[in-house]
Amino acid sequence: MTPLHPLRLAIADDHAIVRMGYRRLLEDEPGLRVVAEYSDADSAWADLSRRPDGDIDLLILDLSMPGRSGLELLLQLRTERPALKVLISTMHDTEALRAQCLRAGAVGLVGKSSDPDCLLDAVRRVARSHLPGETAVPVSQRRADLPGHHTLTLREHDALMGLLRGWTLDQIAAEMGVSDKTVSNYQTLIRQKLGVNTAVELMRYGQAHGLIP
Template sequence: MNPVTDTGPAAPLRVLLADDHRIVREGLKQVFSDPANGLPEIRVVAEATGGTELLAQLSSRAAEDRPLDLDVVLLDIAMPGQDGLELLQCLRQRWPALPVLMLSTYPERQYAVRCLKLGAAGYLNKSADPDDMVAAVRKVAAGGRYLSPATAEALAQAMGPALSGPRPPPGGAPLGVAAIDSLSHREHQVFRLLSSGHSVSQIGAQLKLAVNTVSTYRARVLEKTGARNDVELALLARGHPLD
């Protein structure tokens, strides 16, 4: 006699949603709870509004390589405290088997490739269609990678500069895509604005940061990229699409 096979409904996919904007969290929970989305059901079982809270939530659920009662982490890039890119690297080191799907309002061409290189299972723009959001969660929970058409295009465009970017200066740090990819979220923001001709004071006003803080970020950007001044940053940016 053949054994009885369980054909019941699929177990719900359990999501930790990390975003500091309540309206975003509530909106995503509404999308995932819509009965029209079918099975498997997606449930937000935990929420975090910052990096410290996110790491505490995960640590309380930790097993060796992934939290026991989670299938996916949805992580906003622009998180208070540690930014999303720094948190992504931390999560990949501590819980390598836990899929992380990045959330952002930034266009795919700015951050999608960086997120994938750092180990994200996908990149999801907050303006995406609800059906795409549901599909993204299901795909990464199943062990796949979610690539929207815009992300796939960004990956294709990144191949050219990665292969033919500027050569390293003699005795200096490497110039090119790899150096830009090493920048944190805030450093990358400063890099984009500097290379667009903004002054330190203008950047401070736009990002709501003290001038001294912006100067510190500028120094880090110069050190990591090997550029000597803002002109060289602008030249570097030409081979790395930013907008």
């Protein structure tokens, strides 16, 4: 069903080619219109905070951008712009990250490696309903008793994925743009939250929970 007015979309992603691809994909659909693009969380907030409620219906938000993370922006929007719906777009589509984003207020999560129809389907679901709490990804995917990796912060999750890829602390630090000491601290916190003591136990945990890339 096409909304009474075009669904007004915004895209926040630090890759211009991704934004261009999303815009072309979305605007080929009747009833969808991209009205704003942002290359980082700060520029997104600077614009969104000035707009009146209802000026944008849905923000498609990348989690990994320079500066503040997409998750930080999501949490800020949940508090200060609760009427704005946010659909997460990410390279790391895991159950743990999906649950974390839903808890933080996103209406859903779409992996960047997914078929383009997955993004369109998620956006259509938002277009069909403007009810508070409507989700593009079923809430039933969240569990009452969450395993340890569901309690990780976004940065800890990024470090975990590096460890499960077999990267060294130096490699993870370079990828995340932080110091080796920071990554070492992440590793300690990750092991505590997951209840593992060694690298071997961490890999077994990753395999058991489907986290191995």
